[in-house]
Each structure stands twice: as structure tokens, then as C-alpha cells.
Amino acid sequence: MxxxxxxxxxxxxxxxxxxxxxxxxxxxxxxxxxxxxxxxxxxxxxxxxxxxxxxxxxxxxxxxxxxxxxxxxxxxxxxxxxxxxxxxxxxxxxxxxxxxxxxxxxxxxxxxxxxxxxxxxxxxxxxxxxxxxxxxxxxxxxxxxxxxxxxxxxxxxxxxTPPVQIEPLDALPFPDYSLLNSRFYLQRNHMTIRGFFLSSLSMIASRGCVRRCEFCSESLTFGRGVRFHSPEYIAEGIRRLLAAYPIDGIYFHDNDFLIDREQAEKICEAILPLQHQKRFRWSIQARADRIDRDVIRRLKKAGCVLIEIGVESSLQKNLDAIEKKTSTEKIEEAIAHCHEGGMSVHANMITGLEGETIHTLERELAWLKKVKPHSFSWSSLEIHPGTALYERKGNRFFESHDWNRETILQFYRQSPLSKLPPKKKKIWLRKHYVPFHLKTHLWHLLKNNFPRKLFSALLAQGIREIHKLIDRIRQSRTV
Ligand code: B12
Ligand code: SF4
Missing domain, CATH: 3.40.50.2300 (Response regulator)
Structure with a gap:
């Protein structure tokens, strides 16, 4: 077929x-x-x-x-x-x-x-x-x-019929990366593994998460519990990718790469010998409460350069409300461990949580300035079906509304920041957010890629702009 x-x-x-x-x-x-x-x-x-x-x-x-x-x-x-x-x-x-x-x-x-x-x-x-x-x-x-x-x-x-979880995961063949548009996915860039100018592809070492944060639908398709690929399967997958593609980065999509400490350590050991054949860098997502000095040391030795933490908020009342089941202190400790261990750390933050005001956003920014993750991003809270938050809201949006662009976009425009009049929002962002965000990202970029890589980054960006220009000219001719 x-x-x-x-x-x-x-x-x-x-x-x-x-x-x-x-x-x-x-x-x-x-x-x-x-x-x-x-x-x-x-x-x-x-x-x-x-x-x-x-x-x-x-x-x-x-x-x-x-x-x-x-x-x-x-x-x-x-x-x-x-x-x-x-x-x-x-x-x-x-x-x-x-x-x-x-x-x-x-x-x-x-x-x-x-x-x-x-x-x-x-x-x-x-x-x-x-x-x-x-x-x-x-x-x-x-x-x-x-x-x-x-x-x-x-x-x-x-x-x-009821769903069944695939077990063991190693029974699955390696994903077929040849199906991808290589011009797009292999483009060297500094955002896939944030702050590192790399050409990378993604892998996944586990499916699922044991937590159920109120807003999160990340592991919905995987069902309850967590299943793992064996460290050998992961190492073999990386070996094949490095042999088949001109990449020097791997991004792991796991919800929480450190969910099983022993497993994570075994993966590090299995990956290490590959670094002697061809150097590559990799990054993971993990919960803050699993990060300590020892694990950072092992990850770093195996070539991991970045941990993305789902911080969501620095305010304890928010963390409690979304059932994050962690504390601001734990998050601060995790970020400090990353700094000490020379590991880059990215904080994923959420705007639009209940009770948010410009004042609370300013407090979040002040916290970011204090704990200094190497980079951070702010995404608006999205209410996805299948989450406890969607159930609690109880408006059955997808069940009761048409699935057309206008209704869906309306539903997903939730952040109080986006409710501000556009002019006010622009002023706030320009004054409080943009300079700090730019400064953190630029500094991180310079530090990790200076000077040869940075030059290549600028050159690649220039070439990309030329390609886009050619595309635009071609497009305008075909219209
Ligand atoms: C990597 C990723 C991306 C990447 C790549 C997206 C892609 N095309 O896969 C990028 C950065 C582009 C991206 C963008 C977005 N993403 Co995204 N993304 C992820 C992430 C972190 C990992 C996906 C992954 O690799 N999973 C591992 C694979 C093995 O599982 P899977 O993708 O779910 O696929 C399995 C099943 O779902 C199923 N399946 C999937 N497709 C199909 C199709 C058929 C026909 C069948 C039968 C089965 C099937 O079988 C697969 C194999 O078992 C997930 C979170 C997560 N943990 O899944 C969010 C996630 C999927 N993204 C999400 C969202 C919302 C988005 C955006 C809309 C951004 C936004 N927040 O507004 C955009 C949409 C972009 C787009 N056009 O698709 C949500 C979806 C929630 C929801 N209820 O819809 C998730 C769950 C994150 C979250 N916020 O909770 N995303
Ligand atoms: S936010 Fe992270 S820890 Fe919480 S349920 Fe989702 S994947 Fe798991």
C-alpha cells in the first residue's frame, strides 16, 4: 500500500x-x-x-x-x-x-x-x-x-477498540529520517539546541511521564507510565545518524530524560565511545528536581551541553496551582548546579497562568535576572483537550464549537499580555523583556560559538537570506 x-x-x-x-x-x-x-x-x-x-x-x-x-x-x-x-x-x-x-x-x-x-x-x-x-x-x-x-x-x-502501549520499544525500527526535508531539518542553527550553532536531528529515548501537571498533554499519546529504549538501541541510533548525515547535534524529545537515573547513566556510558569516532553535542529536557552535581558531571562527560527545564513559573503559588509538584528552591538549586557544572540551562516559562498581571510578570523577569539561566523562553498557556486544566475549565470548547481557523485562534489567544492593547504591549515588551532576552541569548551564543562558529553562523544566515530572496522572486514570477 x-x-x-x-x-x-x-x-x-x-x-x-x-x-x-x-x-x-x-x-x-x-x-x-x-x-x-x-x-x-x-x-x-x-x-x-x-x-x-x-x-x-x-x-x-x-x-x-x-x-x-x-x-x-x-x-x-x-x-x-x-x-x-x-x-x-x-x-x-x-x-x-x-x-x-x-x-x-x-x-x-x-x-x-x-x-x-x-x-x-x-x-x-x-x-x-x-x-x-x-x-x-x-x-x-x-x-x-x-x-x-x-x-x-x-x-x-x-x-x-482500546489502545495498547507498544512494548518493548526496541521492537520499533529506527525512525526513517530519509523521509524528512533535509534542507529544512539539517540547517545549521542556534535554536534547536539553544545557543549552540549545530546541525542536528532529534531522537527519543523514552515515552511517557509519571507526572500529570494540570496543563500538560505532553505524554497523552503514550498513556500511563514510562517505557524506555535500551541504551544500546539509542547508541546504535546515534551511530547510524552520525554516519548517514552531516550532523553534529542530537536533540532528545523525551519528556524527562532523567526520569530513571540509572537508565540515564547507562545511556551516557553507551554514548561516550561514539564521541571518539565523531564529536557531537546533545541536549535533553528534564525536571528540575532530578538535577544534581553528579548527573551533570556524567551528562557533560558524554557530550550533553544543554538541559531544558520546564520551570513554568518562579512563583510557588503558581507551581502549586498547576500541580508541578516541585518548589522554587529546587528549581533555583538545579540552575545553580548547571552553572557550577558548566552545563547550559534553558528555562521554559509560561505566561497566562491564573491571576497573572504585569506586576507578576515583572517578578518573574526579576527572578530570571537573579538565577540567570543561559537562555529562556516564554510561551502562552494553552488549554489542550486531554488535560486536567481543560476538564476543570469545563467549557468543552472543542466539543461545542466549529473547528475553523477563526474560532480556534480565538480560543488559543489566552495570555493576559496579549489582552493588553497592542501599543501598551509593545512598550512593555520593549522596556522589560526584549533587552534582557536579547542580552542573555546573544551572550550565550557568543560564548559557545566564538569566533569561527559565529562567523559560519552569520555566513549561513546570509546564504539563507539569499535563498529566501530567490524563492520570493521565483514565487512572484509564478503568480
Ligand atoms: C517535537 C515537537 C514539536 C516540533 C515538531 C512537530 C512535529 N511535527 O512532530 C515543533 C517544534 C515543530 C512543534 C511545533 C508545534 N507543536 Co509540538 N511538540 C513536540 C513534542 C515536544 C515532541 C513530539 C514527539 O516527537 N513525540 C514523540 C513521537 C514518537 O510521538 P508523537 O509525535 O506523539 O507521535 C505518535 C502518536 O501521536 C501517533 N501519531 C502521530 N501522528 C500520527 C498520524 C497518524 C495518521 C497516526 C495513525 C498516528 C499518529 O503515533 C506516533 C508514533 O507513536 C511534543 C510533546 C510530546 N512529548 O509529544 C509537542 C506537542 C506535540 N506540540 C504541541 C503543539 C501545540 C505544537 C504547536 C501547535 C505549537 C504551539 N504550542 O502552538 C506547533 C505545531 C507545529 C506543527 N505544524 O506541527 C502539543 C500538542 C498538544 C495538542 N493537544 O495538540 C504538544 C503535545 C506539546 C504540548 N504543548 O503539550 N512541536
Ligand atoms: S510538564 Fe513535564 S513533568 Fe509535568 S506532566 Fe508534562 S512532561 Fe510531565
Missing amino acids: RFLLVTPRTEFRVRPLIAWTPLGLISIGASLKKYGHEVALFDRHALSAGAGYGKERINDLLAAKVLSFKPDVIGFHMVSPLIHDTAECISLIRPLFSGFMIAGGHHATALPEESLRKIGGLNGAVAGEGELALAQFAEGIDPRRISGFWWKNPDGTIHH
């Missing part, structure tokens, strides 16, 4: 670039190929966020791909804030394509039945992990025996 897998289109160009890999789809692609099926990836995200193509152009390219590749099945990766894009794609494709359209990912896992009801042209959905379900579907197995499968009968009735 022929499978076309599609990512949703991001509405903005990611500047500077964050080229994290769509691991879910390339892992599904590898499983399907293992059984002899043909797979192509149509990456709407890479075309919009990377190449900067507009919606019309991407839609035309997708329609052309459907006609030339002639898939039997089209699979969509669905995320809640971009659900309108998938819905639009499906109605665009339906008149051209009479085969099976199926969706998976976080949104499909949280709301499989609503997805089938609200998106008319969709035939099926997978709740949870997709590798086994799609491979079984391709093998012609009766849907009633495929785990996590939701399907619509011609009479409109919906049936489903």
Missing part, C-alpha cells in the same frame, strides 16, 4: 529556526516500510515555517502530491491549535481522493470521536501510538482487532 503522511501547516515562519524533527510520523513511516509499504511525507510545517511558502502554494503542492503519488491512505498528524488546518486539508483533498483518510497525534488521542464527527471527510482515527495500528491496518487486519482504532461506518456509526 502507499501511505502519504501529512504534518499541519504552522501559521508563522519560525524565526530563528527551531528544527525539531516530526519523530512520530517518521517512526510510523519506518514501521510501514518494514512491511514493504511505500511512504511519503508531505511536511506542511517545513514548507511554511522553514521555506516560508504561503497557504495557497502549499495547498497546490499537496493536491499535486496526492495526484502524482497516488496514495491508498493519507494520514494526518493533528495538534489542537492547528486542527483547522487538518480539517481544511481534508476538505481540499476529498474531491481528488477516494481512499482512506486517517488521523493521529495528540488531538486525535484526546478527542477521537469528535474528530470523526466534526471532520466530515475523515474515515478513521488512532488514539495513542500509531506505528502498530497503521501497520496492522495496512496488512488488512480487521479494524476490530487493531488497538486504539476508531472508524466510521458508511451509516455514520462510530466504533473503536
Whole structure:
């Protein structure tokens, strides 16, 4: 069978670039190929966020791909804030394509039945992990025996089976990175592994998280508990990537790389010998309360250069409210350990938590200035279906509203900062946020990449700008 897998289109160009890999789809692609099926990836995200193509152009390219590749099945990766894009794609494709359209990912896992009801042209959905379900579907197995499968009968009735977790994870083939748009994903940049000017690809060493922070839907598709790849599988995966691609960075997508200390240490040991063959740097995400001097020493020795911490807020009342189950002191200690151990640390912060005011934001900024992570980012709180927060809000937004661009964008505009009149917001950002943010990032960048790498960074940026200019000229000629 022929499978076309599609990512949703991001509405903005990611500047500077964050080229994290769509691991879910390339892992599904590898499983399907293992059984002899043909797979192509149509990456709407890479075309919009990377190449900067507009919606019309991407839609035309997708329609052309459907006609030339002639898939039997089209699979969509669905995320809640971009659900309108998938819905639009499906109605665009339906008149051209009479085969099976199926969706998976976080949104499909949280709301499989609503997805089938609200998106008319969709035939099926997978709740949870997709590798086994799609491979079984391709093998012609009766849907009633495929785990996590939701399907619509011609009479409109919906049936489903419960999801099953893939175990052991090592049974999965390595994700098929050859499906990726290499021009986008291999671009050397300083944001994928923040502050380090590297060409990198992503991997994942574990699936799941044992916590359930109120706002978080990160491990929804993986179900309860945590499962691990063996350290040997991870080392072999890295070895293959280093041999096949001109990369010098690996970004781990794990929710919490340090969730099992022994496992993390074994991975470090397995990775170390690879550093002698070809030097590469890597980064992880971890909870603050798992970070100590010893683990930093081991990570650093194995080539890890950056830990991203989901700090979310420095205010204890916020941490308690979102059920982060940690303390401001623990976070401060973790950041201090990173400084002492020479490990770069990035703080992921959230704006838009309940009770937030400009005053509390200023307190968060003052805290950042005090503890000095090497870099930080602030994302607005997003209320995703499948989280405790969505349940508590109780407005059943996705169940009760249309899934069109306007409604969805309205729902996701939550931050009080974005509620400020645009002029006031600009002034606040310019005065309090931008200078500090720029200073921290620039300093980190200079320190890690000076001087040869920095020169290459500037050169690469210049070349990218020239490519974009050529693209724009070409685009204007074809219009
Ligand atoms: C890496 C990443 C990105 C990367 C790459 C995205 C990509 N295309 O995969 C970048 C930086 C581009 C990104 C951007 C965004 N992301 Co993101 N991202 C992640 C992250 C951290 C890891 C994803 C990953 O690699 N998982 C590991 C793989 C193995 O699992 P998986 O992707 O879930 O895929 C499995 C199943 O979901 C399923 N599946 C997935 N797709 C399909 C399709 C079919 C047909 C089938 C059958 C099954 C199936 O099978 C896969 C294999 O088992 C997750 C958090 C997480 N832990 O998952 C957030 C996450 C997926 N992102 C999220 C969001 C919201 C976004 C953005 C909308 C940004 C934003 N906050 O507004 C954009 C959307 C960009 C886009 N166009 O897709 C949310 C989604 C929540 C939700 N309810 O929808 C998550 C869960 C983070 C969060 N905030 O909670 N993201
Ligand atoms: S925020 Fe981090 S620790 Fe909390 S549930 Fe999500 S992945 Fe787990």
C-alpha cells in the first residue's frame, strides 16, 4: 500500500529556526516500510515555517502530491491549535481522493470521536501510538482487532477498540529520517539546541511521564507510565545518524530524560565511545528536581551541553496551582548546579497562568535576572483537550464549537499580555523583556560559538537570506 503522511501547516515562519524533527510520523513511516509499504511525507510545517511558502502554494503542492503519488491512505498528524488546518486539508483533498483518510497525534488521542464527527471527510482515527495500528491496518487486519482504532461506518456509526502501549520499544525500527526535508531539518542553527550553532536531528529515548501537571498533554499519546529504549538501541541510533548525515547535534524529545537515573547513566556510558569516532553535542529536557552535581558531571562527560527545564513559573503559588509538584528552591538549586557544572540551562516559562498581571510578570523577569539561566523562553498557556486544566475549565470548547481557523485562534489567544492593547504591549515588551532576552541569548551564543562558529553562523544566515530572496522572486514570477 502507499501511505502519504501529512504534518499541519504552522501559521508563522519560525524565526530563528527551531528544527525539531516530526519523530512520530517518521517512526510510523519506518514501521510501514518494514512491511514493504511505500511512504511519503508531505511536511506542511517545513514548507511554511522553514521555506516560508504561503497557504495557497502549499495547498497546490499537496493536491499535486496526492495526484502524482497516488496514495491508498493519507494520514494526518493533528495538534489542537492547528486542527483547522487538518480539517481544511481534508476538505481540499476529498474531491481528488477516494481512499482512506486517517488521523493521529495528540488531538486525535484526546478527542477521537469528535474528530470523526466534526471532520466530515475523515474515515478513521488512532488514539495513542500509531506505528502498530497503521501497520496492522495496512496488512488488512480487521479494524476490530487493531488497538486504539476508531472508524466510521458508511451509516455514520462510530466504533473503536482500546489502545495498547507498544512494548518493548526496541521492537520499533529506527525512525526513517530519509523521509524528512533535509534542507529544512539539517540547517545549521542556534535554536534547536539553544545557543549552540549545530546541525542536528532529534531522537527519543523514552515515552511517557509519571507526572500529570494540570496543563500538560505532553505524554497523552503514550498513556500511563514510562517505557524506555535500551541504551544500546539509542547508541546504535546515534551511530547510524552520525554516519548517514552531516550532523553534529542530537536533540532528545523525551519528556524527562532523567526520569530513571540509572537508565540515564547507562545511556551516557553507551554514548561516550561514539564521541571518539565523531564529536557531537546533545541536549535533553528534564525536571528540575532530578538535577544534581553528579548527573551533570556524567551528562557533560558524554557530550550533553544543554538541559531544558520546564520551570513554568518562579512563583510557588503558581507551581502549586498547576500541580508541578516541585518548589522554587529546587528549581533555583538545579540552575545553580548547571552553572557550577558548566552545563547550559534553558528555562521554559509560561505566561497566562491564573491571576497573572504585569506586576507578576515583572517578578518573574526579576527572578530570571537573579538565577540567570543561559537562555529562556516564554510561551502562552494553552488549554489542550486531554488535560486536567481543560476538564476543570469545563467549557468543552472543542466539543461545542466549529473547528475553523477563526474560532480556534480565538480560543488559543489566552495570555493576559496579549489582552493588553497592542501599543501598551509593545512598550512593555520593549522596556522589560526584549533587552534582557536579547542580552542573555546573544551572550550565550557568543560564548559557545566564538569566533569561527559565529562567523559560519552569520555566513549561513546570509546564504539563507539569499535563498529566501530567490524563492520570493521565483514565487512572484509564478503568480
Ligand atoms: C517535537 C515537537 C514539536 C516540533 C515538531 C512537530 C512535529 N511535527 O512532530 C515543533 C517544534 C515543530 C512543534 C511545533 C508545534 N507543536 Co509540538 N511538540 C513536540 C513534542 C515536544 C515532541 C513530539 C514527539 O516527537 N513525540 C514523540 C513521537 C514518537 O510521538 P508523537 O509525535 O506523539 O507521535 C505518535 C502518536 O501521536 C501517533 N501519531 C502521530 N501522528 C500520527 C498520524 C497518524 C495518521 C497516526 C495513525 C498516528 C499518529 O503515533 C506516533 C508514533 O507513536 C511534543 C510533546 C510530546 N512529548 O509529544 C509537542 C506537542 C506535540 N506540540 C504541541 C503543539 C501545540 C505544537 C504547536 C501547535 C505549537 C504551539 N504550542 O502552538 C506547533 C505545531 C507545529 C506543527 N505544524 O506541527 C502539543 C500538542 C498538544 C495538542 N493537544 O495538540 C504538544 C503535545 C506539546 C504540548 N504543548 O503539550 N512541536
Ligand atoms: S510538564 Fe513535564 S513533568 Fe509535568 S506532566 Fe508534562 S512532561 Fe510531565
